[in-house]
Amino acid sequence: MVSQTLSVGQNPSLKENKPILIVDNVSKRFGSFYALQNIFLTVPEKSIVLLIGPNGSGKTTLINCISGVYKPDGGKILFNEKDITKMQIHDIVRIGLVRSFQVPAPFKKLTVAENLLVCGQNNPGENFLRSLNRRRWRVFERELVERMFKVLRTVGLEDKADTLAGELSGGQLKLLELGRLLMMNPKMMLLDEPIGGVNPVLANKILSHIIDIRNEFGASFMIVEHRLDIVMKYVDYVYVLSKGNLIASGSPTEIVEKKELYDVYLA
Amino acid sequence: MIPLPILLTALVYSFILSLLAMGFTLQYITLSVPNLAYATIAFASTYLTLTFSLMGLTPYVTMPFAFILGGAISFMLYKFVSFLRDRGTSIVGLMMATIVFDLIIYAGMNIYADYLATVFKIYAGSFSLSEFDFKIFSFPAVLFVSGITSISLVVFFTLMLVKTKFGVAMRAVMENYNLASVHGINTERILSTAWFFVGGLAGLSGSLYPIWFAMDPWVGARMFISIFAACVVGGLRSIYGSLLGGFIIAFSEVVVTYLFSIYFPWVWAYRSVTSMVIAAIALVEMPSGIAGLIQKFRGGR
Amino acid sequence: MIDLIIDIIAFFCIYAIITLSLNFQQGYTGIFNLGLYFPIIVGAIITAYLPGRLAMIIYGIDSKLDFSANNAVVVSILRSKLSSDPIMSIMLLVLTMAIVALTCYVLGFLSAYPALKLPADYLALFMLCASESLRVIGMQTDWLAGGVMGITIVNPFWWLGGFSYYGMPVFTILATLFIILLYQRMCDSPLGRLLKSIRENELTAESVGKDVNKIKRTTLAFSFTMLGLAGVLHAFMMGAVVVGGYTRVDFSFWPWLMMIIGGTGNNIGVFLGTFGLVLMRRIMIVGKHYFWFLPFNVVWFEPILLAIMLMVTLIFRPEGILPEKSPRIKDYMRKVLKLES
Numbered sequence: 001m002v003s004q005t006l007s008v009g010q011n012p013s014l015k016e017n018k019p020i021l022i023v024d025n026v027s028k029r030f031g032s033f034y035a036l037q038n039i040f041l042t043v044p045e046k047s048i049v050l051l052i053g054p055n056g057s058g059k060t061t062l063i064n065c066i067s068g069v070y071k072p073d074g075g076k077i078l079f080n081e082k083d084i085t086k087m088q089i090h091d092i093v094r095i096g097l098v099r100s101f102q103v104p105a106p107f108k109k110l111t112v113a114e115n116l117l118v119c120g121q122n123n124p125g126e127n128f129l130r131s132l133n134r135r136r137w138r139v140f141e142r143e144l145v146e147r148m149f150k151v152l153r154t155v156g157l158e159d160k161a162d163t164l165a166g167e168l169s170g171g172q173l174k175l176l177e178l179g180r181l182l183m184m185n186p187k188m189m190l191l192d193e194p195i196g197g198v199n200p201v202l203a204n205k206i207l208s209h210i211i212d213i214r215n216e217f218g219a220s221f222m223i224v225e226h227r228l229d230i231v232m233k234y235v236d237y238v239y240v241l242s243k244g245n246l247i248a249s250g251s252p253t254e255i256v257e258k259k260e261l262y263d264v265y266l267a
Numbered sequence: 268m269i270p271l272p273i274l275l276t277a278l279v280y281s282f283i284l285s286l287l288a289m290g291f292t293l294q295y296i297t298l299s300v301p302n303l304a305y306a307t308i309a310f311a312s313t314y315l316t317l318t319f320s321l322m323g324l325t326p327y328v329t330m331p332f333a334f335i336l337g338g339a340i341s342f343m344l345y346k347f348v349s350f351l352r353d354r355g356t357s358i359v360g361l362m363m364a365t366i367v368f369d370l371i372i373y374a375g376m377n378i379y380a381d382y383l384a385t386v387f388k389i390y391a392g393s394f395s396l397s398e399f400d401f402k403i404f405s406f407p408a409v410l411f412v413s414g415i416t417s418i419s420l421v422v423f424f425t426l427m428l429v430k431t432k433f434g435v436a437m438r439a440v441m442e443n444y445n446l447a448s449v450h451g452i453n454t455e456r457i458l459s460t461a462w463f464f465v466g467g468l469a470g471l472s473g474s475l476y477p478i479w480f481a482m483d484p485w486v487g488a489r490m491f492i493s494i495f496a497a498c499v500v501g502g503l504r505s506i507y508g509s510l511l512g513g514f515i516i517a518f519s520e521v522v523v524t525y526l527f528s529i530y531f532p533w534v535w536a537y538r539s540v541t542s543m544v545i546a547a548i549a550l551v552e553m554p555s556g557i558a559g560l561i562q563k564f565r566g567g568r
Numbered sequence: 569m570i571d572l573i574i575d576i577i578a579f580f581c582i583y584a585i586i587t588l589s590l591n592f593q594q595g596y597t598g599i600f601n602l603g604l605y606f607p608i609i610v611g612a613i614i615t616a617y618l619p620g621r622l623a624m625i626i627y628g629i630d631s632k633l634d635f636s637a638n639n640a641v642v643v644s645i646l647r648s649k650l651s652s653d654p655i656m657s658i659m660l661l662v663l664t665m666a667i668v669a670l671t672c673y674v675l676g677f678l679s680a681y682p683a684l685k686l687p688a689d690y691l692a693l694f695m696l697c698a699s700e701s702l703r704v705i706g707m708q709t710d711w712l713a714g715g716v717m718g719i720t721i722v723n724p725f726w727w728l729g730g731f732s733y734y735g736m737p738v739f740t741i742l743a744t745l746f747i748i749l750l751y752q753r754m755c756d757s758p759l760g761r762l763l764k765s766i767r768e769n770e771l772t773a774e775s776v777g778k779d780v781n782k783i784k785r786t787t788l789a790f791s792f793t794m795l796g797l798a799g800v801l802h803a804f805m806m807g808a809v810v811v812g813g814y815t816r817v818d819f820s821f822w823p824w825l826m827m828i829i830g831g832t833g834n835n836i837g838v839f840l841g842t843f844g845l846v847l848m849r850r851i852m853i854v855g856k857h858y859f860w861f862l863p864f865n866v867v868w869f870e871p872i873l874l875a876i877m878l879m880v881t882l883i884f885r886p887e888g889i890l891p892e893k894s895p896r897i898k899d900y901m902r903k904v905l906k907l908e909s
């Protein structure tokens with residue numbers, strides 16, 4: 001029912017893809033204040049969906065609900081046809097849905113390299129018993145290190161491998177957030193303002209890399225971002241939130257044409 | 268069914284314990300650092316009580332001195348902890364700072380006990396002062412003194428919180444430390460005064476303890492369990508909850524254990540374990556304590 | 569002199585196990601636990617209760633005698649039996665260690681259920697109070713570990729004859745080396761990194777797919793096991809168990825100071841801190857009479873010294889002598905992964 005309203009902008013063939021994420025009538029309250037009210041939205045497989053809305057409209061809250069940080073007060077969330085509404089955060093990650101934080105949340109006293117390495121999934125060296133025998137995890141760890149260097153190059157932090165995450169600048173922390181997700185080979189990423197504070201050149205590089213990942217691995221994305229000038233040309237579909245309600249959706253061109261949305265944004 | 272001495276013990280104990288639990292909670296709320304030296308500070312003054320009694324004075328002379336002693340130590344502890352906090356020390360470091368005080372007071376008490384032993388030729392490692400107490404209507408005076416002290420302090424404290432400028436400022440600080448200092452409230456002065464007051468209150472109630480109960484330098488460590496249990500049962504961050512928690516823990520330690528000991532005499536020795544068991548159950552079954560229950564009840568209507 | 573050196577090394581070993589376990593919990597995983605001595609007391613109590621009674625059953629000693637009530641008599645009988653029975657002696661030692669390890673593992677796992685529901689500071693208090701309660705139980709229960717008076721236990725190395733009092737220290741040293749190796753292996757592996765990530769930010773750790781509660785439970789269970797073993801080793805080495813002696817000062821606050829002074833989160837620093845302070849304390853105890861100038865019993869000087877050192881460290885060097893250090897990625901690849909780049 002919801003997927004019927006989809007019209008994917010830049011990559012028309014994506015429209016037919018079955019949805020990987022379905023947010024079905026989700027509400028979230030804090031006390032008596034509704035941060036989200038009856039939200040319906042879907043993300044088709046291999047698509048890049050943009051979520052916009054003024055500050056305080058509930059974008060981060062929605063990401064928190066999907067990723068399991070908050071439990072919604074009503075509604076259902078399906079990922080890959082699986083009901084994840086009541087699942088724990090780490091279990092949701094394990095089935096391939098990962099998220100980044102708007103306010104970067106790194107492991108401050110670990111180096112950038114360690115921050116990324118710890119994101120490896122099913123690392124045998126993280127098991128209490130198997131960690132004792134290096135032979136049981138060395139091969140895995142070598143591959144992980146290789147991938148980490150690749151990710152470092154992608155996000156442009158290759159000269160920061162040995163820097164403590166706590167010593168990075170705001171923009172670099174954003175890149176680390178993204179790098180962490182890339183390490184996990186997920187099916188879908190929820191990115192909360194991934195290029196905030198990143199210079200336009202690097203921001204464009206990162207976004208085109210996201211396109212590459214989508215094309216290469218078939219990952220899907222939901223991106224929250226304010227810098228529409230940069231991000232619009234990369235996304236397939238846009239949802240607009242205001243005061244906890246979904247007020248519009250459409251392809252980037254459709255959204256740009258809707259003049260009334262500018263009022264919402266300026267308000 | 269329950270013999271009078273047991274009931275009286277429970278009463279005196281609950282007056283002292285609930286006051287201590289309230290003070291502990293208050294210090295915790297104001298600085299968000301559990302004060303591990305708290306019980307030891309409270310019982311440091313017992314050696315003053317002992318000294319005055321040995322000098323032939325009534326143990327109640329101690330009360331003002333105990334207030335000042337407890338308040339002064341607590342004040343210094345506050346200064347030390349807030350100094351460290353301003354330098355960005357973690358919560359772990361801050362709790363270690365309270366342990367520093369715990370150790371020094373503990374050693375000080377023992378050294379003083381050694382000193383008393385040489386001066387008065389007594390064994391000061393463990394003592395009880397009930398023989399120095401007098402009677403009112405054939406009841407031990409400490410019953411009335413502890414009761415009146417406890418009740419009047421709580422009333423005084425409540426009035427202060429509600430009626431005085433200082434109280435209003437203090438509530439603001441407790442609600443939100445940063446916001447209060449932004450609004451120009453002198454948080455430093457409010458908190459150091461509060462810690463002095465609370466420490467004094469602890470010293471005061473501690474000084475009454477040996478007039479009824481047997482005392483030794485380890486009482487602080489043991490009583491800490493009961494204080495913690497009272498705060499947990501009361502609901503970690505609720506001042507009046509901890510007051511109630513103090514009564515519940517005191518009565519379960521004394522009366523409930525007594526009832527059990529009628530059938531299982533060996534239970535009596537494990538009084539302080541009782542409170543730990545209650546605390547553990549409370550943590551699992553109702554983590555927000557009595558305060559949480561009351562809130563739920565109110566919210567439900 | 570040789571006795572003193574062995575004494576110091578053996579005590580150092582016990583404390584090294586304790587501080588490394590503490591560092592595993594606090595320095596690595598960020599579990600704030602002031603009640604380290606809970607599993608130590610469990611280890612000591614089981615050591616006081618089990619091997620003596622087991623030996624009585626095995627040797628069919630007069631059932632009218634009770635290990636606790638007739639302690640001196642029973643121990644001297646057992647001594648004559650065990651002196652000529654090395655196999656049984658070692659079996660008792662190993663069996664006690666195994667049972668304690670199992671018990672403490674389960675206890676650590678169980679204690680996590682209430683403990684991990686709490687904010688960090690209350691977790692510390694909860695553990696402290698639980699340990700203090702266990703100490704009270706141990707002191708009040710005569711049949712368990714001799715109550716306030718304590719109890720004499722068997723020595724698994726009586727069969728060494730003239731060297732019987734060196735057996736346990738040497739065994740302790742070997743066992744400790746093994747435990748240190750375990751900890752070092754774990755901390756240098758991806759597990760160490762994982763634990764530190766949990767310490768740094770639990771929500772982020774969850775968001776990269778780590779089951780934080782499960783890992784914390786296992787951390788508690790594992791370090792409980794090691795602490796329990798420290799309790800067994802300590803008890804056997806002392807030849808007696810006095811539960812009242814397992815105080816929060818000696819078995820929690822001192823280890824905390826050792827860890828903080830050495831460098832929280834750095835095993836080598838913690839190791840050095842432990843060595844320095846154990847050395848200092850043993851020398852102070854052995855050299856009591858050099859402290860004649862103090863106007864009071866020197867035992868009370870210890871907590872004051874502990875307090876002062878703690879205070880100085882907190883003010884001037886909160887990160888310790890050897891602060892935590894992350895490996896450089898090239899070093900890690902070369903040394904651990906054996907990769908040449």
Ligand SMILES: Nc1ncnc2c1ncn2[C@@H]1O[C@H](COP(=O)(O)OP(=O)(O)O)[C@@H](O)[C@H]1O
Nearest residue numbers: 030034035053054055056057058059060061062
């Ligand atoms: N944990 C919380 N408790 C109470 N209110 C919250 C909480 N998280 C978010 N909110 C409120 O929900 C609304 C939406 O916030 P958020 O999702 O962060 O907005 P956005 O990300 O769109 O800027 C805001 O009004 C915010 O104050």
Ligand SMILES: [Mg+2]
Nearest residue numbers: 059060061102
């Ligand atoms: Mg947001």
